[in-house]
Amino acid sequence: MGLIETEGLVLKSYGLAEADKIVVFLTQEHGLIRGVAKGAKRLKSKFGGSLEPFSIVRLTYFQKEDRELVSIQQSEIVKSFFDIAVNPNTFQKFAYLVELLNDFAPPSDPNERLYRMTKVCLETSDAHPEKLSQMILYFELWLMKLGGYLPSWERCDICKRELAKPEPTNLQINFHLACRNCRKTRGEWTILPAQREMFLVAQRVSPLKFLELTKDGLEDVNIVSNILKRIISNVLGRETTGEKILIAGN
Numbered sequence: 001m002g003l004i005e006t007e008g009l010v011l012k013s014y015g016l017a018e019a020d021k022i023v024v025f026l027t028q029e030h031g032l033i034r035g036v037a038k039g040a041k042r043l044k045s046k047f048g049g050s051l052e053p054f055s056i057v058r059l060t061y062f063q064k065e066d067r068e069l070v071s072i073q074q075s076e077i078v079k080s081f082f083d084i085a086v087n088p089n090t091f092q093k094f095a096y097l098v099e100l101l102n103d104f105a106p107p108s109d110p111n112e113r114l115y116r117m118t119k120v121c122l123e124t125s126d127a128h129p130e131k132l133s134q135m136i137l138y139f140e141l142w143l144m145k146l147g148g149y150l151p152s153w154e155r156c157d158i159c160k161r162e163l164a165k166p167e168p169t170n171l172q173i174n175f176h177l178a179c180r181n182c183r184k185t186r187g188e189w190t191i192l193p194a195q196r197e198m199f200l201v202a203q204r205v206s207p208l209k210f211l212e213l214t215k216d217g218l219e220d221v222n223i224v225s226n227i228l229k230r231i232i233s234n235v236l237g238r239e240t241t242g243e244k245i246l247i248a249g250n
């Protein structure tokens with residue numbers, strides 16, 4: 001409590017009263033916070049452009065014990081990803097990232113790994129904006145992994161046998177895999193070895209390495225990302241924007 005200084009990512013900002021803004025940040029040390037930036041809508045505000053979504057900022061705010069909204073004192077841009085985030089081709093995907101962070105970063109619950117993962121994904125997207133679909137998959141997978149929601153695709157869920165690399169498997173309703181000996185019914189969702197490998201390798205390598213490794217497997221990227229969107233919707237108990245992205249076929 002009191003005056004707090006931390007690094008944070010601006011997720012959203014919207015107007016409040018005639019001159020103020022409410023801003024939502026994912027912070028490095030204090031999780032998701034919402035604050036009031038007094039006078040931020042004025043032309044010559046002390047905040048300048050530092051409250052635009054997808055800015056990494058050095059943030060100072062004041063928190064009172066009984067208040068949910070903090071009071072933002074200072075915000076200085078460290079790095080802005082605003083340009084790629086507002087590009088018409090990528091805007092929808094960035095809006096989806098914001099929605100996921102809003103849903104999975106509980107208020108005032110610090111998760112430094114989530115913050116770092118998000119930041120490195122943004123940096124990688126900034127360098128390779130054409131590979132955003134692969135980046136989204138990586139982000140979705142790590143969001144689930146850090147939250148403890150990611151199924152293990154190492155073993156068959158039924159006989160517990162370790163799955164061999166070239167072996168096709170079946171996706172079960174709980175998103176775990178069953179080997180062909182355990183599940184022989186047709187018409188279930190088959191997971192091909194390359195798709196399982198993609199799922200496993202994303203858990204071991206950096207985002208940049210992941211983009212390199214998956215550049216020739218875009219069809220599989222879509223399939224695995226599709227499954228991750230279903231896992232996310234299942235955890236949330238409702239559809240996400242991601243489902244709509246999927247339907248739009250982007």
Ligand SMILES: [Zn+2]
Nearest residue numbers: 156159179182
């Ligand atoms: Zn089995």
